Amino acid sequence: MKFSLSALVLLGSSLLAAAAPAAAPAGSALDKRASLSTFAGTNAYWLTTLTSDTDVDTAMSAIAKAGLTHVRTWAFNDATSCSGVYFQCWSSGSPVINTGTDGLQRLDAVVTAAEKYGLKLIMPLTNQWTDYGGMDMYVSQLTGGSTHSDFYTNDKVMSAYKNYVKTVVTRYKSSSAVLAWELANEPRCTSCETSVITNWATTMSAYIKSLDSSKLVGMGDEGFMNNGSSASTYPYQGKEGVDFAANLKISSIDFGTLHLYPDSWDMTNDWGNTWISDHQAACEAAGKPCILEEYGVKSDVSTVFESWHNTIKSVGMVGDLYWQFGTTLSSGKTADDGYTIYSSDSDFSPLVETWAQSRKSS
Numbered sequence: 178m179k180f181s182l183s184a185l186v187l188l189g190s191s192l193l194a195a196a197a198p199a200a201a202p203a204g205s206a207l208d209k210r211a212s213l214s215t216f217a218g219t220n221a222y223w224l225t226t227l228t229s230d231t232d233v234d235t236a237m238s239a240i241a242k243a244g245l246t247h248v249r250t251w252a253f254n255d256a257t258s259c260s261g262v263y264f265q266c267w268s269s270g271s272p273v274i275n276t277g278t279d280g281l282q283r284l285d286a287v288v289t290a291a292e293k294y295g296l297k298l299i300m301p302l303t304n305q306w307t308d309y310g311g312m313d314m315y316v317s318q319l320t321g322g323s324t325h326s327d328f329y330t331n332d333k334v335m336s337a338y339k340n341y342v343k344t345v346v347t348r349y350k351s352s353s354a355v356l357a358w359e360l361a362n363e364p365r366c367t368s369c370e371t372s373v374i375t376n377w378a379t380t381m382s383a384y385i386k387s388l389d390s391s392k393l394v395g396m397g398d399e400g401f402m403n404n405g406s407s408a409s410t411y412p413y414q415g416k417e418g419v420d421f422a423a424n425l426k427i428s429s430i431d432f433g434t435l436h437l438y439p440d441s442w443d444m445t446n447d448w449g450n451t452w453i454s455d456h457q458a459a460c461e462a463a464g465k466p467c468i469l470e471e472y473g474v475k476s477d478v479s480t481v482f483e484s485w486h487n488t489i490k491s492v493g494m495v496g497d498l499y500w501q502f503g504t505t506l507s508s509g510k511t512a513d514d515g516y517t518i519y520s521s522d523s524d525f526s527p528l529v530e531t532w533a534q535s536r537k538s539s
């Protein structure tokens with residue numbers, strides 16, 4: 178999800194039966210991939226920006242109490258004016274990773290709380306969007322330009338990204354609370370050949386595996402399909418430089434990701450059901466699980482969620498994470514971008530808890 182700056186200022190089935198790989202070594206990513214069973218989770222990007230361990234604990238406890246088992250949050254936070262919480266500070270083209278109390282120790286707190294509450298984390302390592310720095314900060318700092326596609330191809334940029342990835346991935350090598358790393362939140366390369374992102378993802382996912390082969394690796398993308406010029410609607414036209422099926426074939430990518438925001442894509446809520454089933458079909462063809470890892474609507478939430486949840490169940494998609502969880506912390510309510518469902522909302526129980534409980538494996 179791309180969200181506005183105002184939002185961040187506020188707070189600071191079992192795996193698709195299809196192709197379960199036989200006899201993967203215990204503890205390996207393949208083994209983990211095969212053993213995924215149905216789950217419901219949520220997004221709370223702001224968790225890693227919280228400065229108080231108590232707030233982190235409060236939020237994670239509320240997530241777990243609802244029956245949600247998986248949480249997606251940002252494992253990046255790049256800055257040029259470096260104050261408050263940031264993970265990597267850029268100055269004159271040089272990145273310095275912040276391992277201090279307002280640096281990666283904030284991420285440590287989230288991992289520790291996830292371990293405490295038995296939650297699994299899914300964490301993208303940079304951002305398509307400029308929120309918290311993202312790809313364009315690497316590009317502007319290292320090339321002096323603003324060509325977004327350089328993020329995927331420029332040698333200096335690729336090695337700086339790798340350096341950050343190495344620091345974070347190796348830091349949590351021993352934590353079983355980290356289920357998956359994602360290459361980026363919603364990577365796009367608008368108007369590029371889709372091979373640009375596929376080549377980049379091939380290199381970077383293999384790199385993460387070389388650092389820690391026990392974690393799953395996903396793209397973190399929106400799941401755009403590249404059906405060629407015959408496709409009549411935007412999400413299937415490959416215009417953002419993403420080819421879902423091609424990326425899913427990468428051997429070091431363990432699962433497929435899709436997001437669902439019909440409002441932003443000029444599609445109908447009902448079409449969301451097709452989006453879910455199209456991806457499940459592609460994932461079954463690839464023998465890999467699919468996670469609907471972001472979805473939201475700003476109105477008719479009950480009706481729309483019920484319809485999408487039914488489809489998730491009927492097509493056998495293994496997991497979903499709604500965008501996004503909210504609760505009240507020491508500084509007040511957490512970020513509201515119009516999609517937030519707070520634990521205090523009257524529809525939280527029917528929309529979130531009931532669904533989450535029904536998806537928990539017994």
Ligand SMILES: *[C@@H]1O[C@H](CO)[C@@H](O)[C@H](O)[C@H]1NC(C)=O
Binds near residue numbers: 402404407
């Ligand atoms: C695009 O291709 C996928 C995979 O073959 C298919 O499931 C989907 O229905 C197609 N959609 C459109 C609109 O072309």
